[in-house]
Amino acid sequence: MVPANYTWMFCSESNDRYDYLHSRSVPNAFKADSDVSCNKLIKSSVSKDVVKGVKFRFCLTNSVGSCCISIHLNANTHKDMTPNLLCFQQKPQYQPQLQMIQMTGPSDNDYIYINFKDFEYDRKWEFPRENLELGKELGSGAFGMVVQATAYGIKKPGVSQKVAVKMLKEKHQTMEKEALMSELKMLTHIGHHANIVNLLGACTDSGPVYLIFQYCCHGDLLNYLKNNCERYHKSVTDEMPQVRQVSISVLPFVYLLNYSLQSWCDPESFETPDEQTEDLEALTFDDLLSFAFQVARGMEFLSSKNCIHRDLAARNVLVTNGRQVKIGDFGLARDIDNDSNYVVRGNVRLPVKWMAPESIFQGMYTMKSDVWAYGILLWEIFSLGVTPYPGIKVDHMFYSMIERGFKMECPYYANETVYGMMCKCWALDPANRPSFSKLVSFLCDLLTDREENVGLYLC
CATH class of the missing domain: 1.10.510.10 (Transferase(Phosphotransferase) domain 1)
Structure with missing residues (x-):
């Protein structure tokens, strides 16, 4: 059995961004056997003063996948909401290994993954797609690939630089594109360091999403x-x-x-x-x-x-x-x-x-x-x-x-x-x-x- 975290989030009508309310760990949420689906019933409740126009989201997440339900709170909604969430195994989806976490309690195990989906993308990282010349493939997997490329003017005007470009495969799901965009936003939030493969820019307009990284000439x-x-x-x-x-x-x-x-x-x-x-x-x-x-x-x-x-x-x-x-x-x-x-x-x-x-x-x-x-x-x-x-x-x-x-x-x-x-x-x-x-x-x-x-x- 694989444990999970569940999270309550709330969002008012005047704000499209969800904020965390609280989260807890749920042991043994998903069945781990590859041929067995899970039908475990997860119950949780949150008490909140009834405020018209408030939306809530309840999400359950672990290494297998995640599932969420949304609740719109109005005057007729009971203030003690108890969602019954029935979760099933999901087809593996792209998720970056690197994750930013938010501590929710005194223990090292009291944390949630920060979802960058609803964060704004800082467009200062946007790089003109026409200034990027894609080259040979460096690696390929189930969800995407990394290719060598030449970026013109990414560091200094008029100067070309070898880079590595991370992208999804041609036939990808919407959720995978959202995951790549979330990764992009997370990386811009983290910043640069000498011993990290640093993000240099991205192409998100008018075509597939490209994440542009430093190229390391000697491989892994x-x-x-x-x-x-x-x-x-x-x-x-x-x-x-x-x-x-x-x-x-x-x-x-x-x-x-x-x-x-x-x-x-x-x-x-x-x-x-x-x-x-x-x-x-x-x-x-x-x-x-x-x-x-x-x-x-x-x-x-x-x-x-x-x-x-x-x-x-x-x-x-x-x-x-x-x-x-x-x-x-x-x-x-x-x-x-x-x-x-x-x-x-x-x-x-x-x-x-x-x-x-x-x-x-x-x-x-x-x-x-x-x-x-x-x-x-x-x-x-x-x-x-x-x-x-x-x-x-x-x-x-x-x-x-x-x-x-x-x-x-x-x-x-x-x-x-x-x-x-x-x-x-x-x-x-x-x-x-x-x-x-x-x-x-x-x-x-x-x-x-x-x-x-x-x-x-x-x-």
Whole structure:
């Protein structure tokens, strides 16, 4: 059974926008078995002074889908309204993994997803469709695709820039277009950060909706790690034939490490490094630390905006110039039906090996469930792209192991300090997991120590 949240909203005649009144959790609202429809009766009531012309909406939402009913309050309506909502499984619809939440109580589980459907779209983000030249496909999924494109004048007049464009497939439902527009409005509300795949603009007039994002030239982090695993060196000194000989390859490393500490530690900075900076041939332990640090910085930023990702993994992080990494959401363009990372659970496909126990068993997603996923992503980074829980099939034994607190062993390229950090992310009690701010501070200290050691060596 999958739990759900129900929400009461109200709207007066003079205002077309619904405001939240209250919300609560409803355990076991939907049957999770793929071949069984749910006919559970959900009852809820709200007492409100009778005011002519007030409209109410009651919605029930969980990972399966949502359903709502509207009530128009007039003088003859009883003030204690009790809707009986009969819910059925719905065909999967597009929903971005990244969600902004609103806390509704003292517990981390007391929250609702903010629906941006009724928010106004800030037209300063509108980009002329005729200035966008679409190119090759970068990814395709059940709901849409991402294509490479050239945008003329999106940053500076007369200057072209490579971008990535997210769009729905040609045959899409109205609700999917509404979901993409809601995603657009959410992204404009979140703002920019160095370690997020930032929105640059959108085309919403006279044609299909296009969301325009930064283009990251090196693709996703998972494949980047796999492709570079043969050229991994534990430290920059491993490349040197003699202990005291200074290799020319150390110099760009020191530049990049200094850049990461001076620029990425600055929360106001969201500019990429010089595009002419060449990536090092070898991938080092310090690079892996830098990847971990940057993702933590991006997630710290999202957490500060009350955003949860719900699918944090190396496949959803992109790499660009200077080995800068950026967190994205590519669910629209991922073929999850043919991706072994997404396992059927109930009537949906979920990235179970990255999910916290409370997400698997209760359908609850919070900042702390993202911290669990971050721990799994750390394991991916320090194994150079190995699939988590190698050799373990996702079945009832796997779920039982997770419930009992099973933790993966230290990945081959991690040290005990980094592994200890991973294990803290995998605490069964979400309250015992570190915040992203603490993870950022911890990793920044590790990187600073590494930088000082390299500096001493060069002296």
